[in-house]
Amino acid sequence: MCTSCGCQGQGTTMTNLQTGARAEIAALPEHDGVAHSHGSHGHGHFHGEHHHADDEHHAHGHDHSHAHARDRGGHDHAHEHSHHRVDLETRILAKNDAIAAKCRAWLAGREIVALNLVSSPGAGKTTLLERVIADLSGELPLFVIEGDQATSNDGERIRAAGAPVVQVNTGTGCHLDAEMIARALSELKPSVGSLLFIENVGNLVCPALFDLGEHAKAVIFSTTEGEDKPLKYPHMFSAAKLVIFNKIDLLPHLDFSVERARENILRVNPDVEIVEVSAKTGAGMQTLYDWIRAQRTAVKEQALV
Amino acid sequence: MHELSIVCSIVELASQAAEGRSVRRVTIEIGTLSGVEPEAVAFCFPEVARGTPVEDATLDIREIDAKARCEVCGAEFPTPDMLSACPCGSRQFQRLRGEELNIKSIEVEEAA
Numbered sequence: 001m002c003t004s005c006g007c008q009g010q011g012t013t014m015t016n017l018q019t020g021a022r023a024e025i026a027a028l029p030e031h032d033g034v035a036h037s038h039g040s041h042g043h044g045h046f047h048g049e050h051h052h053a054d055d056e057h058h059a060h061g062h063d064h065s066h067a068h069a070r071d072r073g074g075h076d077h078a079h080e081h082s083h084h085r086v087d088l089e090t091r092i093l094a095k096n097d098a099i100a101a102k103c104r105a106w107l108a109g110r111e112i113v114a115l116n117l118v119s120s121p122g123a124g125k126t127t128l129l130e131r132v133i134a135d136l137s138g139e140l141p142l143f144v145i146e147g148d149q150a151t152s153n154d155g156e157r158i159r160a161a162g163a164p165v166v167q168v169n170t171g172t173g174c175h176l177d178a179e180m181i182a183r184a185l186s187e188l189k190p191s192v193g194s195l196l197f198i199e200n201v202g203n204l205v206c207p208a209l210f211d212l213g214e215h216a217k218a219v220i221f222s223t224t225e226g227e228d229k230p231l232k233y234p235h236m237f238s239a240a241k242l243v244i245f246n247k248i249d250l251l252p253h254l255d256f257s258v259e260r261a262r263e264n265i266l267r268v269n270p271d272v273e274i275v276e277v278s279a280k281t282g283a284g285m286q287t288l289y290d291w292i293r294a295q296r297t298a299v300k301e302q303a304l305v
Numbered sequence: 306m307h308e309l310s311i312v313c314s315i316v317e318l319a320s321q322a323a324e325g326r327s328v329r330r331v332t333i334e335i336g337t338l339s340g341v342e343p344e345a346v347a348f349c350f351p352e353v354a355r356g357t358p359v360e361d362a363t364l365d366i367r368e369i370d371a372k373a374r375c376e377v378c379g380a381e382f383p384t385p386d387m388l389s390a391c392p393c394g395s396r397q398f399q400r401l402r403g404e405e406l407n408i409k410s411i412e413v414e415e416a417a
Contacts, residue, residue: 085410085412086413092333095318096314206307209307
């Protein structure tokens, strides 16, 4: 994402850690290509090239319901024009959702179960994936799309564990979006009947909103976090189909009530399934694998309908 | 800050719909349970809009309060947060509104 204005034309890169192939992803294309070029000039638009005589940087956004894109400094240039309303009635995320729908159809057609793993940073997503790859790669093909703002540290860990992985670096972006997944899928080429993990950017807020075409979102919630995390981040817990309650090996050392945590999870999402695991010791992992196998069976049956 | 992505989508949708004309006003709806902060959207909008057909536009944000219908007692009640229960105590309900995230309309300039 462009650090100047926030548009996602620049800064997101994708690296195939098997081949080393690297590409830029224009996750949300530039603003219709109109007078907003991000060329080799280095985002200069923010610093002056579109400035007008009556334009100045100004404080904005303090009014809760109005934001003026540009302060016209009292110059009214609308007097010679008439206004015309165009009704749109469109979901703002329609484009993301359309791409996500394509991804979902592509995955379903190939009987691939795609799980979108979300959590706060440090909840143990990568360690969990390492364990899953070690335990399940003899049983079924596993693929990973690894999302982080920067570095391919986690992607390298996944590759070392033995799964093909495409690293997506979002730059300043706080979540993966459907376009990134579409691009990563075309690079990763997960095989028919495989299990695809999308390790989202560690963040319990933003990834909740973006459909990636996944089969399910799974929140990893660890015992080193507060029991009230589901209440603090209800959107994410409410969007999840599964909560993977991780680091249960640490419980003897912590002042943490599993009962209260479970209550809070179910308060936000009464239908969610919860599995308690330790990715480190392997405790509880069989329950997770059974859940994954059940999802695969469901996806296969769906494909026959 | 997912609001940045949201604003990018708003600017892109409005720019496309404007078909080359200059946009004077963009009207959007944000439900109170949509997970999107209206203040953050308003904050990002001017910088994302700069250099696009939307750069002179006013952003009108209509906030929509959330409401649900209880599946036990049938009452409609406001749900100001994700954890609200029906006054009857039930947590089984259907959300009627409050999750909107829509671009309603734009006003464009037509040369006289």
